[in-house]
Amino acid sequence: MKNLKKLMYFCAFFATVMLQSCFYHVDDSPQRYSGYEPVYLSRQQLESSIKMSGVRSMTKAGKIYVKDSYIFITDENKGFHIYDNSNPNAPKLTGFLEVPGATDMAIKNNTIYINQAVDLVAVSINNNSVTVQKRIPNTFPQKISPEGWSYGNSDNQIIVDWIKH
Structure with missing residues:
Protein backbone atom coordinates (compact mmCIF):
# COMPACT_ATOMS: atom_id res chain seq x y z
CA MET A 1 0.00 0.00 0.00
CA LYS A 2 2.82 2.33 0.89
CA ASN A 3 4.62 1.55 -2.38
CA LEU A 4 1.40 2.04 -4.34
CA LYS A 5 0.98 5.55 -2.88
CA LYS A 6 4.58 6.40 -3.80
CA LEU A 7 4.01 5.07 -7.30
CA MET A 8 0.83 7.15 -7.68
CA TYR A 9 2.59 10.31 -6.48
CA PHE A 10 5.50 9.62 -8.81
CA CYS A 11 3.15 9.06 -11.80
CA ALA A 12 1.18 12.22 -11.02
CA PHE A 13 4.39 14.23 -10.71
CA PHE A 14 5.83 12.69 -13.90
CA ALA A 15 2.61 13.36 -15.85
CA THR A 16 2.53 16.95 -14.64
CA VAL A 17 6.13 17.54 -15.71
CA MET A 18 5.62 15.88 -19.08
CA LEU A 19 2.40 17.76 -19.85
CA GLN A 20 4.07 21.11 -19.21
CA SER A 21 5.77 20.92 -22.58
CA CYS A 22 2.51 20.19 -24.42
CA PHE A 23 1.06 23.64 -23.94
CA TYR A 24 2.52 26.66 -25.60
CA HIS A 25 1.20 30.10 -26.31
CA VAL A 26 0.40 31.03 -29.87
CA ASP A 27 -0.18 34.72 -30.43
CA ASP A 28 -3.33 34.63 -32.53
CA SER A 29 -4.09 38.32 -32.06
CA PRO A 30 -4.02 40.27 -35.31
CA GLN A 31 -0.99 42.42 -36.00
CA ARG A 32 -1.66 46.10 -35.42
CA TYR A 33 -0.19 48.71 -37.69
CA SER A 34 -0.39 52.45 -37.44
CA GLY A 35 -2.42 54.25 -40.07
CA TYR A 36 0.05 57.15 -39.85
CA GLU A 37 3.57 57.54 -41.14
CA PRO A 38 6.01 59.89 -39.38
CA VAL A 39 7.58 62.84 -41.21
CA TYR A 40 11.19 63.25 -40.11
CA LEU A 41 13.63 66.13 -40.23
CA SER A 42 17.28 65.86 -39.31
CA ARG A 43 18.50 67.99 -36.41
CA GLN A 44 20.27 70.32 -38.87
CA GLN A 45 17.15 70.67 -41.06
CA LEU A 46 14.99 71.36 -38.00
CA GLU A 47 17.28 74.09 -36.73
CA SER A 48 17.33 75.91 -40.08
CA SER A 49 13.63 75.50 -40.93
CA ILE A 50 12.10 78.59 -39.26
CA LYS A 51 11.35 81.33 -41.81
CA MET A 52 8.74 83.80 -42.99
CA SER A 53 6.84 83.01 -46.16
CA GLY A 54 3.90 84.31 -48.12
CA VAL A 55 0.22 83.85 -47.44
CA ARG A 56 -1.08 80.27 -47.67
CA SER A 57 -4.27 78.42 -46.90
CA MET A 58 -4.82 76.86 -43.50
CA THR A 59 -4.82 73.05 -43.30
CA LYS A 60 -5.42 72.30 -39.61
CA ALA A 61 -6.25 75.28 -37.42
CA GLY A 62 -5.12 75.18 -33.82
CA LYS A 63 -4.72 77.73 -31.07
CA ILE A 64 -5.24 81.46 -31.52
CA TYR A 65 -2.95 84.05 -29.93
CA VAL A 66 -3.54 87.81 -29.90
CA LYS A 67 -0.71 90.29 -29.35
CA ASP A 68 -1.25 94.03 -29.79
CA SER A 69 -2.77 94.44 -33.26
CA TYR A 70 -1.73 90.98 -34.51
CA ILE A 71 -3.47 87.62 -34.45
CA PHE A 72 -1.44 84.40 -34.68
CA ILE A 73 -3.32 81.22 -35.63
CA THR A 74 -1.55 77.89 -35.33
CA ASP A 75 -1.55 75.62 -38.37
CA GLU A 76 -0.65 72.44 -36.49
CA ASN A 77 2.82 71.06 -37.26
CA LYS A 78 3.27 73.63 -40.04
CA GLY A 79 3.59 77.08 -38.43
CA PHE A 80 1.58 80.22 -37.71
CA HIS A 81 -0.65 82.41 -39.87
CA ILE A 82 -0.18 86.09 -38.99
CA TYR A 83 -3.06 88.54 -39.34
CA ASP A 84 -2.93 92.32 -39.02
CA ASN A 85 -5.91 93.16 -36.82
CA SER A 86 -5.50 96.95 -36.71
CA ASN A 87 -8.96 97.08 -38.32
CA PRO A 88 -10.95 94.46 -36.34
CA ASN A 89 -13.77 94.55 -38.91
CA ILE A 112 7.80 84.56 -29.53
CA TYR A 113 8.36 81.28 -27.67
CA ILE A 114 7.50 78.26 -29.81
CA ASN A 115 7.51 74.54 -29.16
CA GLN A 116 9.03 73.14 -32.35
CA ALA A 117 8.73 69.35 -32.19
CA VAL A 118 11.13 68.53 -29.30
CA ASP A 119 12.75 71.98 -28.96
CA LEU A 120 11.79 75.23 -27.27
CA VAL A 121 12.66 78.13 -29.57
CA ALA A 122 12.66 81.89 -28.91
CA VAL A 123 12.33 84.01 -32.06
CA SER A 124 11.80 87.65 -32.95
CA ILE A 125 10.19 89.00 -36.12
CA ASN A 126 11.36 92.34 -37.54
CA ASN A 127 10.45 93.64 -41.01
CA ASN A 128 9.36 90.21 -42.25
CA SER A 129 12.62 88.54 -41.18
CA VAL A 130 12.88 85.96 -38.41
CA THR A 131 15.77 85.77 -35.96
CA VAL A 132 16.19 82.75 -33.71
CA GLN A 133 17.35 84.18 -30.40
CA LYS A 134 17.70 80.92 -28.50
CA ARG A 135 16.98 77.23 -28.94
CA ILE A 136 16.81 74.70 -26.11
CA PRO A 137 16.99 71.24 -27.73
CA ASN A 138 15.12 68.17 -26.46
CA THR A 139 12.90 70.11 -24.08
CA PHE A 140 9.77 68.20 -25.07
CA PRO A 141 9.20 64.48 -25.68
CA GLN A 142 9.12 63.10 -29.23
CA LYS A 143 5.74 63.45 -30.96
CA ILE A 144 3.46 60.43 -30.94
CA SER A 145 1.03 59.47 -33.68
CA PRO A 146 -2.62 60.53 -33.50
CA GLU A 147 -3.36 56.88 -32.63
CA GLY A 148 -1.02 57.03 -29.64
CA TRP A 149 1.92 55.09 -31.11
CA SER A 150 5.49 56.16 -30.48
CA TYR A 151 8.49 55.41 -32.64
CA GLY A 152 12.02 54.82 -31.47
CA ASN A 153 14.39 56.87 -33.56
CA SER A 154 17.81 58.43 -33.29
CA ASP A 155 18.61 61.82 -31.79
CA ASN A 156 19.30 63.12 -35.29
CA GLN A 157 15.84 62.16 -36.65
CA ILE A 158 12.98 64.26 -35.27
CA ILE A 159 9.31 63.69 -36.00
CA VAL A 160 7.64 66.93 -37.08
CA ASP A 161 4.33 65.65 -38.47
CA TRP A 162 2.23 62.59 -39.30
CA ILE A 163 0.77 61.63 -42.67
CA LYS A 164 -2.28 59.37 -42.82
CA HIS A 165 -1.90 56.34 -45.13
Whole structure:
Protein backbone atom coordinates (compact mmCIF):
# COMPACT_ATOMS: atom_id res chain seq x y z
CA MET A 1 0.00 0.00 0.00
CA LYS A 2 2.82 2.33 0.89
CA ASN A 3 4.62 1.55 -2.38
CA LEU A 4 1.40 2.04 -4.34
CA LYS A 5 0.98 5.55 -2.88
CA LYS A 6 4.58 6.40 -3.80
CA LEU A 7 4.01 5.07 -7.30
CA MET A 8 0.83 7.15 -7.68
CA TYR A 9 2.59 10.31 -6.48
CA PHE A 10 5.50 9.62 -8.81
CA CYS A 11 3.15 9.06 -11.80
CA ALA A 12 1.18 12.22 -11.02
CA PHE A 13 4.39 14.23 -10.71
CA PHE A 14 5.83 12.69 -13.90
CA ALA A 15 2.61 13.36 -15.85
CA THR A 16 2.53 16.95 -14.64
CA VAL A 17 6.13 17.54 -15.71
CA MET A 18 5.62 15.88 -19.08
CA LEU A 19 2.40 17.76 -19.85
CA GLN A 20 4.07 21.11 -19.21
CA SER A 21 5.77 20.92 -22.58
CA CYS A 22 2.51 20.19 -24.42
CA PHE A 23 1.06 23.64 -23.94
CA TYR A 24 2.52 26.66 -25.60
CA HIS A 25 1.20 30.10 -26.31
CA VAL A 26 0.40 31.03 -29.87
CA ASP A 27 -0.18 34.72 -30.43
CA ASP A 28 -3.33 34.63 -32.53
CA SER A 29 -4.09 38.32 -32.06
CA PRO A 30 -4.02 40.27 -35.31
CA GLN A 31 -0.99 42.42 -36.00
CA ARG A 32 -1.66 46.10 -35.42
CA TYR A 33 -0.19 48.71 -37.69
CA SER A 34 -0.39 52.45 -37.44
CA GLY A 35 -2.42 54.25 -40.07
CA TYR A 36 0.05 57.15 -39.85
CA GLU A 37 3.57 57.54 -41.14
CA PRO A 38 6.01 59.89 -39.38
CA VAL A 39 7.58 62.84 -41.21
CA TYR A 40 11.19 63.25 -40.11
CA LEU A 41 13.63 66.13 -40.23
CA SER A 42 17.28 65.86 -39.31
CA ARG A 43 18.50 67.99 -36.41
CA GLN A 44 20.27 70.32 -38.87
CA GLN A 45 17.15 70.67 -41.06
CA LEU A 46 14.99 71.36 -38.00
CA GLU A 47 17.28 74.09 -36.73
CA SER A 48 17.33 75.91 -40.08
CA SER A 49 13.63 75.50 -40.93
CA ILE A 50 12.10 78.59 -39.26
CA LYS A 51 11.35 81.33 -41.81
CA MET A 52 8.74 83.80 -42.99
CA SER A 53 6.84 83.01 -46.16
CA GLY A 54 3.90 84.31 -48.12
CA VAL A 55 0.22 83.85 -47.44
CA ARG A 56 -1.08 80.27 -47.67
CA SER A 57 -4.27 78.42 -46.90
CA MET A 58 -4.82 76.86 -43.50
CA THR A 59 -4.82 73.05 -43.30
CA LYS A 60 -5.42 72.30 -39.61
CA ALA A 61 -6.25 75.28 -37.42
CA GLY A 62 -5.12 75.18 -33.82
CA LYS A 63 -4.72 77.73 -31.07
CA ILE A 64 -5.24 81.46 -31.52
CA TYR A 65 -2.95 84.05 -29.93
CA VAL A 66 -3.54 87.81 -29.90
CA LYS A 67 -0.71 90.29 -29.35
CA ASP A 68 -1.25 94.03 -29.79
CA SER A 69 -2.77 94.44 -33.26
CA TYR A 70 -1.73 90.98 -34.51
CA ILE A 71 -3.47 87.62 -34.45
CA PHE A 72 -1.44 84.40 -34.68
CA ILE A 73 -3.32 81.22 -35.63
CA THR A 74 -1.55 77.89 -35.33
CA ASP A 75 -1.55 75.62 -38.37
CA GLU A 76 -0.65 72.44 -36.49
CA ASN A 77 2.82 71.06 -37.26
CA LYS A 78 3.27 73.63 -40.04
CA GLY A 79 3.59 77.08 -38.43
CA PHE A 80 1.58 80.22 -37.71
CA HIS A 81 -0.65 82.41 -39.87
CA ILE A 82 -0.18 86.09 -38.99
CA TYR A 83 -3.06 88.54 -39.34
CA ASP A 84 -2.93 92.32 -39.02
CA ASN A 85 -5.91 93.16 -36.82
CA SER A 86 -5.50 96.95 -36.71
CA ASN A 87 -8.96 97.08 -38.32
CA PRO A 88 -10.95 94.46 -36.34
CA ASN A 89 -13.77 94.55 -38.91
CA ALA A 90 -11.40 93.36 -41.66
CA PRO A 91 -8.33 91.45 -40.38
CA LYS A 92 -5.70 91.10 -43.09
CA LEU A 93 -3.59 87.97 -43.55
CA THR A 94 -0.03 89.29 -43.79
CA GLY A 95 2.17 86.21 -43.83
CA PHE A 96 3.03 82.77 -42.57
CA LEU A 97 5.74 81.88 -40.06
CA GLU A 98 7.00 78.43 -41.12
CA VAL A 99 7.87 76.31 -38.10
CA PRO A 100 7.71 72.57 -38.89
CA GLY A 101 6.51 70.58 -35.88
CA ALA A 102 5.07 73.59 -34.02
CA THR A 103 1.84 73.26 -32.08
CA ASP A 104 1.90 76.11 -29.55
CA MET A 105 3.37 79.52 -28.86
CA ALA A 106 3.54 82.28 -26.27
CA ILE A 107 4.65 85.89 -26.62
CA LYS A 108 6.42 88.06 -24.06
CA ASN A 109 7.53 91.56 -25.04
CA ASN A 110 8.68 91.08 -28.65
CA THR A 111 9.86 87.49 -28.28
CA ILE A 112 7.80 84.56 -29.53
CA TYR A 113 8.36 81.28 -27.67
CA ILE A 114 7.50 78.26 -29.81
CA ASN A 115 7.51 74.54 -29.16
CA GLN A 116 9.03 73.14 -32.35
CA ALA A 117 8.73 69.35 -32.19
CA VAL A 118 11.13 68.53 -29.30
CA ASP A 119 12.75 71.98 -28.96
CA LEU A 120 11.79 75.23 -27.27
CA VAL A 121 12.66 78.13 -29.57
CA ALA A 122 12.66 81.89 -28.91
CA VAL A 123 12.33 84.01 -32.06
CA SER A 124 11.80 87.65 -32.95
CA ILE A 125 10.19 89.00 -36.12
CA ASN A 126 11.36 92.34 -37.54
CA ASN A 127 10.45 93.64 -41.01
CA ASN A 128 9.36 90.21 -42.25
CA SER A 129 12.62 88.54 -41.18
CA VAL A 130 12.88 85.96 -38.41
CA THR A 131 15.77 85.77 -35.96
CA VAL A 132 16.19 82.75 -33.71
CA GLN A 133 17.35 84.18 -30.40
CA LYS A 134 17.70 80.92 -28.50
CA ARG A 135 16.98 77.23 -28.94
CA ILE A 136 16.81 74.70 -26.11
CA PRO A 137 16.99 71.24 -27.73
CA ASN A 138 15.12 68.17 -26.46
CA THR A 139 12.90 70.11 -24.08
CA PHE A 140 9.77 68.20 -25.07
CA PRO A 141 9.20 64.48 -25.68
CA GLN A 142 9.12 63.10 -29.23
CA LYS A 143 5.74 63.45 -30.96
CA ILE A 144 3.46 60.43 -30.94
CA SER A 145 1.03 59.47 -33.68
CA PRO A 146 -2.62 60.53 -33.50
CA GLU A 147 -3.36 56.88 -32.63
CA GLY A 148 -1.02 57.03 -29.64
CA TRP A 149 1.92 55.09 -31.11
CA SER A 150 5.49 56.16 -30.48
CA TYR A 151 8.49 55.41 -32.64
CA GLY A 152 12.02 54.82 -31.47
CA ASN A 153 14.39 56.87 -33.56
CA SER A 154 17.81 58.43 -33.29
CA ASP A 155 18.61 61.82 -31.79
CA ASN A 156 19.30 63.12 -35.29
CA GLN A 157 15.84 62.16 -36.65
CA ILE A 158 12.98 64.26 -35.27
CA ILE A 159 9.31 63.69 -36.00
CA VAL A 160 7.64 66.93 -37.08
CA ASP A 161 4.33 65.65 -38.47
CA TRP A 162 2.23 62.59 -39.30
CA ILE A 163 0.77 61.63 -42.67
CA LYS A 164 -2.28 59.37 -42.82
CA HIS A 165 -1.90 56.34 -45.13
